[in-house]
Amino acid sequence: MAVTPWEDELTRQLQEKFGEQILEFSSYLGQNFLVARPEAVIPILEYLKAEAQFDYLVDVTAVDYPERPERFELVYILYSFERNQRIRIKTRIPEGFRPATAVPVYPTANWLEREVFDMFGIEFQGHPDMRRILLPEDWTGHPLRKDVSILDMDQRWVRQHLGIESGQ
Amino acid sequence: MKQGGALRRFLRKVLFIDLIEGLWVTFRYQQPKYIYTEQYPAERPKIAERYRGAPRLNTNPETGETLCIACNLCALACPENLIVVDSERDEKTRRKVLTTFTYDTSRCMFCGLCEDACPVDALELTQDFELASYSREGAIWDRQMLEEGPRPTKYAY
Amino acid sequence: MPDSTFLDATELVLNMGPQHPSTHGVLRVILKLDGEKVIGTECVIGYLHRGIEKIAENRTYAQFAPYVDRMDYVAAVSNGLGYCLAVEKLLGVEVPPRAQAVRVILTELNRIASHLIWLGTHALDVGAITPLFYCMREREEILNIFEKYCGARLTTHAFRIGGLQYETYDTFEQDVRAFCDMFLPKVDEYEELLTGNRIWIGRLRNVGILTAEECKAYGVTGPLLRAAGVKWDLRKAQPYSGYEQYDFEIPTGTIGDSYDRYLVRIQEMRQSVRIIRQALDGLPGGPIMGKVPKVIKPPVGEVYVSIEAPKGELGYYIVSDGSTQPYRVRVRPPSFVNLQALDKMCRGALVADVVVVIGTIDIVLGEVDR
Numbered sequence: 001m002a003v004t005p006w007e008d009e010l011t012r013q014l015q016e017k018f019g020e021q022i023l024e025f026s027s028y029l030g031q032n033f034l035v036a037r038p039e040a041v042i043p044i045l046e047y048l049k050a051e052a053q054f055d056y057l058v059d060v061t062a063v064d065y066p067e068r069p070e071r072f073e074l075v076y077i078l079y080s081f082e083r084n085q086r087i088r089i090k091t092r093i094p095e096g097f098r099p100a101t102a103v104p105v106y107p108t109a110n111w112l113e114r115e116v117f118d119m120f121g122i123e124f125q126g127h128p129d130m131r132r133i134l135l136p137e138d139w140t141g142h143p144l145r146k147d148v149s150i151l152d153m154d155q156r157w158v159r160q161h162l163g164i165e166s167g168q
Numbered sequence: 169m170k171q172g173g174a175l176r177r178f179l180r181k182v183l184f185i186d187l188i189e190g191l192w193v194t195f196r197y198q199q200p201k202y203i204y205t206e207q208y209p210a211e212r213p214k215i216a217e218r219y220r221g222a223p224r225l226n227t228n229p230e231t232g233e234t235l236c237i238a239c240n241l242c243a244l245a246c247p248e249n250l251i252v253v254d255s256e257r258d259e260k261t262r263r264k265v266l267t268t269f270t271y272d273t274s275r276c277m278f279c280g281l282c283e284d285a286c287p288v289d290a291l292e293l294t295q296d297f298e299l300a301s302y303s304r305e306g307a308i309w310d311r312q313m314l315e316e317g318p319r320p321t322k323y324a325y
Numbered sequence: 326m327p328d329s330t331f332l333d334a335t336e337l338v339l340n341m342g343p344q345h346p347s348t349h350g351v352l353r354v355i356l357k358l359d360g361e362k363v364i365g366t367e368c369v370i371g372y373l374h375r376g377i378e379k380i381a382e383n384r385t386y387a388q389f390a391p392y393v394d395r396m397d398y399v400a401a402v403s404n405g406l407g408y409c410l411a412v413e414k415l416l417g418v419e420v421p422p423r424a425q426a427v428r429v430i431l432t433e434l435n436r437i438a439s440h441l442i443w444l445g446t447h448a449l450d451v452g453a454i455t456p457l458f459y460c461m462r463e464r465e466e467i468l469n470i471f472e473k474y475c476g477a478r479l480t481t482h483a484f485r486i487g488g489l490q491y492e493t494y495d496t497f498e499q500d501v502r503a504f505c506d507m508f509l510p511k512v513d514e515y516e517e518l519l520t521g522n523r524i525w526i527g528r529l530r531n532v533g534i535l536t537a538e539e540c541k542a543y544g545v546t547g548p549l550l551r552a553a554g555v556k557w558d559l560r561k562a563q564p565y566s567g568y569e570q571y572d573f574e575i576p577t578g579t580i581g582d583s584y585d586r587y588l589v590r591i592q593e594m595r596q597s598v599r600i601i602r603q604a605l606d607g608l609p610g611g612p613i614m615g616k617v618p619k620v621i622k623p624p625v626g627e628v629y630v631s632i633e634a635p636k637g638e639l640g641y642y643i644v645s646d647g648s649t650q651p652y653r654v655r656v657r658p659p660s661f662v663n664l665q666a667l668d669k670m671c672r673g674a675l676v677a678d679v680v681v682v683i684g685t686i687d688i689v690l691g692e693v694d695r
C-alpha cells in the first residue's frame with residue numbers, strides 16, 4: 001500500500017489557516033499524518049487542541065536520518081476523544097535546531113520531550129526542565145542517534161562512577 | 169427481640185464463638201488439598217510439558233549419533249547470538265558434520281526462537297530447570313553437556 | 326541577627342527510594358516537605374534503562390519480539406500483542422480468527438494477573454497483608470495456564486508475528502473455564518475484605534484525585550482515566566484482534582480518586598472474565614498462523630498501533646526502511662506517561678499518601694525506564 005493524500009474537512013481547515021506552512025497531508029495504512037515546517041508545529045498543535053478537540057497528546061518522539069540535510073524527524077501523535085481519531089504531525093529539523101516546546105499546550109509533553117532530548121540531543125526551547133531523564137545527568141552522547149553503535153557507551157562515565165576500565 | 173440479641177452477643181463472647189470461627193478457617197487450610205508448599209528438592213515439581221528450560225541437543229536413540237545437521241539456523245535465529253555452530257565437510261559423503269556446538273546459557277532468555285528454527289528438531293528446550301553454576305564458564309555448555317543434559321546434585325532425605 | 330540555622334528552614338527534602346519497598350521497583354522520588362505536607366515531588370527514573378529501543382534497531386523483527394516482554398513484565402502478553410499487531414499492520418498480514426481469539430483469551434488472563442499484582446501490592450502498601458496472599462494464589466493459576474500453553478510463566482513470548490507459535494494444549498479450554506468459575510467468587514472475597522473496610526476507605530478516598538480534564542492534559546490513560554469518569558477504552562474505541570465481537574462494559578468511576586481506581590480495576594477483572602468466557606464459547610477452529618513471508622521485510626513506511634494494556638494505552642510506533650531490521654521502534658509506555666502525573670496528585674497531600682498514590686498509578690519500572 002502506498003502513501004495516499006489525505007483530504008477531509010480538517011485538512012481544508014488547516015490548509016486555510018496555515019497554508020504554505022504545511023507541506024504535506026498524507027495517509028498510510030489508514031493513518032493520517034501531516035508534515036509541517038518546524039516553526040508551525042506549536043501553532044498547529046494549539047489550533048488542533050482548541051478548534052478540533054485533539055485534547056490528548058499521545059506521544060512525542062523523533063527519528064534520526066543522518067544522511068538527510070534535515071537530520072531529525074520529530075513526530076507528535078495526537079488523539080481526539082471526541083472524534084476518536086488519531087493523527088501524526090511530523091516536522092524535519094537539522095542538527096542543532098531548537099524546536100519550541102509543547103509543554104504550554106500539553107503538559108504531558110514535559111517528560112516526553114525530555115526523553116527526546118536524552119536520546120537524540122534535540123533541545124526544546126522554552127522547556128521548563130530540559131535535563132536528561134533516563135540516562136545519568138553527566139552522561140555524554142545520545143544513544144538513539146544512528147551514529148552511535150549499540151556497543152558504544154560513555155567510557156569516561158563508566159570509569160568514573162563504576163571504577164571499572166570498560167563497560168564491555 | 170432486643171434482649172435476645174444482647175443475650176446472644178453475651179453468649180458469643182463468653183463461649184469465644186468468634187475466636188473458634190476464626191480458628192476454624194485457619195485449621196481448615198491444613199487439609200491436604202490446600203497445601204501449596206512444594207518439597208523441593210526432595211520432590212521435583214511437575215513442570216509443564218512445553219516448558220522452555222535447559223537446552224538439549226538430541227541424538228538418535230539407537231545409534232547415539234547427533235541429529236544436528238550443522239545448518240546454523242538456530243544461531244541465526246537467536247537474538248542474543250549465543251549459539252556457535254562449527255562444522256567441517258566430510259570428504260566421503262560430502263555432508264556437513266558437526267564439530268563443536270556451544271551454547272551460552274548465561275545470556276539465554278529462553279525465548280524458544282532457536283528450537284522453532286531448527287529444521288530437524290535437534291535443538292530442544294527441555295523441562296530441566298536446574299541451571300545454576302558456580303562460575304561463568306560453567307554456564308557455557310559444550311556439545312557433550314548439551315547432549316547429556318545437566319546433572320544437578322541429587323539430595324537424599 | 327544570628328545566622329539562619331536548619332531550625333529556621335521550613336522546607337525539608339526527603340529522599341524516597343530507589344530502594345524502598347513501596348516504590349514498586351527502583352523509582353526514586355525526591356519529596357519536598359513542609360511538615361507532613363508534600364509541596365513538591367521529583368521523580369528520578371532510569372535505573373532500569375536497558376535501551377530497548379536501541380536493541381530493536383539491531384534485531385530483526387522476529388528477534389525483537391521476546392524483548393518487549395521485558396518492559397511491562399507483569400503483563401508480558403499484552404506487550405507482545407501490541408508489538409505483533411504493529412508489525413502485522415506494517416506487513417499487511419491477516420491473522421486467522423482462531424489465533425485472534427486465543428490472543429484475546431491470553432491477553433485478558435494477563436490483564437487479570439496484572440491487576441491482581443496491583444491489588445495485592447497496593448493493599449500491602451496500605452497495610453493489609455492478606456489480599457497479597459489471596460491475589461498471588463489466584464495469579465498462580467493464571468501463570469500455570471501460561472506455562473502449560475507456551476512454556477514460560479512471566480516473559481511468555483506467547484505470540485509470533487502473524488499469529489501463534491503454539492496450538493492450545495489439550496485441556497486448555499477446561500483449565501481456562503475452571504479458572505473463570507473459580508475466580509469470580511474470589512473477586513467477591515477481595516471486595517469483602519476491602520470495599521467496605523474503613524481503613525481502606527480512609528486511606529484511599531479523596532487521595533490522589535485527578536479529574537478528567539487533568540487526565541487528558543497529562544495524557545493519563547487506562548484505569549486512571551476511567552476512574553475520572555471518562556468511558557474510554559481502546560478495546561471499544563478502536564477495536565483490535567476481534568474485540569468488537571465481545572460484549573463487555575467499560576467500568577467508570579466518578580471523582581477519580583484512588584478508591585474509584587480500585588473499584589474500576591475490580592470491575593475490569595470481572596469484565597475480563599466475561600470476555601474470556603465469550604471468546605471460549607465462540608472459539609473458532611482453523612489455522613493459527615497467517616501468511617507471513619519467511620523473511621519479514623515490511624515495505625518502507627511507518628505505523629502507530631496501540632492497544633489497551635492493563636496500565637493504559639500502550640503504543641508502538643515502528644518505522645521501516647524496507648530491510649529486515651526495524652529502522653526505529655518507539656514504545657509509548659503507559660506507566661511512564663502516567664507517572665508524570667504523580668507530582669500533580671501528590672501536591673498538598675501527606676507523606677503517607679505518596680505511597681498510596683504511587684501504588685494507585687500501577688507502574689512497572691521496567692516499562693517506565695525501558
Ligand code: SF4
Pocket residue numbers: 245246247248249250251275276277278279280281282283
Ligand atoms: S532460547 Fe532464545 S536466547 Fe536462548 S539460545 Fe534460543 S533463541 Fe537464543
Ligand code: SF4
Pocket residue numbers: 235236237238239240241242243253285286287288289290291
Ligand atoms: S538449527 Fe538444529 S540442525 Fe541446524 S545447527 Fe542448530 S541444532 Fe543443528
